[in-house]
Amino acid sequence: MDSGGNEQRSLDEMWAAEDPIFERKQLLEIDHIPNEDRIIGRDEEIENIVSSLHPAISGGSPRNTLIYGKTGTGKSLVTKHVTRSAQRYAGNQAVEMGRAYVNCTQSSTETRVVVNLARELNNPERTGISIPETGLSTDAYYHRLWQILDELYDVVIVILDEIDKLQENEVLMQLSRAGEAGKVDSCNLGIIAISNKISFKKSLDERVLSSLQDTEFIFPPYDANQLRAIMENRKDAFRPGVITDDVIPLCAAYAAQEHGDARKALDILRNAGELAKNNDAEKVTDQHVKDARDKADMDRFAALLKDQPTQAKAPILALAALVESKNEAEFSSNEIYEIYRYITNQLDMDTLSQRRMNDRLNEAVFLDILGRTERVVGRGRGRGVTPYLYHLLEDSDIVQAVILRDSRFEPLGGQPLIP
Ligand SMILES: Nc1ncnc2c1ncn2[C@@H]1O[C@H](COP(=O)(O)OP(=O)(O)OP(=O)(O)O)[C@@H](O)[C@H]1O
Numbered sequence: 197m198d199s200g201g202n203e204q205r206s207l208d209e210m211w212a213a214e215d216p217i218f219e220r221k222q223l224l225e226i227d228h229i230p231n232e233d234r235i236i237g238r239d240e241e242i243e244n245i246v247s248s249l250h251p252a253i254s255g256g257s258p259r260n261t262l263i264y265g266k267t268g269t270g271k272s273l274v275t276k277h278v279t280r281s282a283q284r285y286a287g288n289q290a291v292e293m294g295r296a297y298v299n300c301t302q303s304s305t306e307t308r309v310v311v312n313l314a315r316e317l318n319n320p321e322r323t324g325i326s327i328p329e330t331g332l333s334t335d336a337y338y339h340r341l342w343q344i345l346d347e348l349y350d351v352v353i354v355i356l357d358e359i360d361k362l363q364e365n366e367v368l369m370q371l372s373r374a375g376e377a378g379k380v381d382s383c384n385l386g387i388i389a390i391s392n393k394i395s396f397k398k399s400l401d402e403r404v405l406s407s408l409q410d411t412e413f414i415f416p417p418y419d420a421n422q423l424r425a426i427m428e429n430r431k432d433a434f435r436p437g438v439i440t441d442d443v444i445p446l447c448a449a450y451a452a453q454e455h456g457d458a459r460k461a462l463d464i465l466r467n468a469g470e471l472a473k474n475n476d477a478e479k480v481t482d483q484h485v486k487d488a489r490d491k492a493d494m495d496r497f498a499a500l501l502k503d504q505p506t507q508a509k510a511p512i513l514a515l516a517a518l519v520e521s522k523n524e525a526e527f528s529s530n531e532i533y534e535i536y537r538y539i540t541n542q543l544d545m546d547t548l549s550q551r552r553m554n555d556r557l558n559e560a561v562f563l564d565i566l567g568r569t570e571r572v573v574g575r576g577r578g579r580g581v582t583p584y585l586y587h588l589l590e591d592s593d594i595v596q597a598v599i600l601r602d603s604r605f606e607p608l609g610g611q612p613l614i615p
């Protein structure tokens with residue numbers, strides 16, 4: 197079909213007119229990698245990684261590097277960005293640099309990591325080596341990986357993201373010692389390991405640690421100003437004039453409360469836009485932002501509770517009802533048990549013994565659904581530790597709303613739970 201330029205443009209306009217809120221929504225999507233000029237407040241971190249990798253761009257040995265930082269502090273983004281640029285720069289110097297990225301949440305066993313590295317780095321036409329998804333022994337996969345490295349590359353940078361999810365540390369040992377152990381001759385191998393759990397180091401073998409620990413960087417959380425700048429830089433995701441002035445500062449304030457998480461900030465901003473769009477609003481307002489934040493909290497809590505049985509939810513609901521009605525934060529098992537009994541009676545549910553209800557509460561603590569402290573009473577000789585006090589880790593209205601959405605609890609909706 198022949199369509200003239202003018203016609204094409206007007207059709208584009210019609211498509212564009214479909215979305216009154218977003219112009220380039222992809223800028224706010226989770227996987228989007230922003231351009232260099234949209235990366236904010238990480239100059240020092242970028243420079244640190246550059247200096248770690250610097251020997252590699254002329255074919256030398258990059259330093260192994262560990263990167264820590266809380267969730268949403270830009271670890272994955274900055275690492276991908278810097279290594280990609282290193283690869284480009286090395287290429288211009290006629291250095292063959294390979295780069296492989298493995299997310300250990302998806303590849304958590306030794307074999308999966310090696311298979312993925314080998315597949316990502318291989319070029320079967322040049323090496324004549326094939327890497328089947330399954331079917332070889334781990335040793336055989338290693339063997340092929342070492343061959344690929346030597347045949348194709350002067351230097352390779354391996355990024356192991358979310359490394360705390362790795363079930364077996366042997367792969368770290370193998371990769372970090374490949375050169376020393378004579379597994380590879382001509383290729384230099386460097387590892388960048390990323391984690392948001394600093395405690396992860398405790399689980400590492402001394403030898404792995406010593407070979408990995410050449411360099412270690414910590415990514416600090418963003419402050420509200422940086423979060424604001426990160427969002428301002430992607431404001432063109434929206435149509436001009438659609439977001440009101442309060443929107444970005446409010447998203448930044450919420451995300452800063454939550455330890456300065458840029459992902460959270462961008463999520464709230466995107467969801468606020470979605471809500472405005474779904475409500476046929478012409479502008480995104482601070483009310484949309486508040487609703488988006490509540491929705492994000494509800495979604496997060498609902499995900500935590502997803503696989504919990506009714507008997508685990510009932511005492512959590514009891515605690516939430518207590519927190520709301522008594523305006524205090526912490527309650528004992530006795531206090532919770534009274535409300536729990538009331539709830540289970542109302543719903544014609546089995547009522548567990550208090551000891552078994554406590555087991556449920558303690559399981560919820562283990563899963564980070566609830567918090568728990570010990571109360572010390574008395575003084576001197578009479579001093580003793582009473583049983584635990586429990587508290588919520590999420591607003592009581594969110595906890596109640598999420599649990600009451602479960603059809604088993606629906607009959608309770610709207611009625612007071614404190615008799
Ligand atoms: N400095 C920044 N400038 C612009 N965007 C950023 C910046 N830091 C993070 N972002 C954006 O915030 C989101 C989260 O960043 P990233 O995935 O790098 O976090 P992370 O530290 O790897 O978190 P996690 O530990 O949860 O994996 C991404 O969408 C990213 O594009």
Ligand SMILES: [Mg+2]
Pocket residue numbers: 271272273357358
């Ligand atoms: Mg990450």
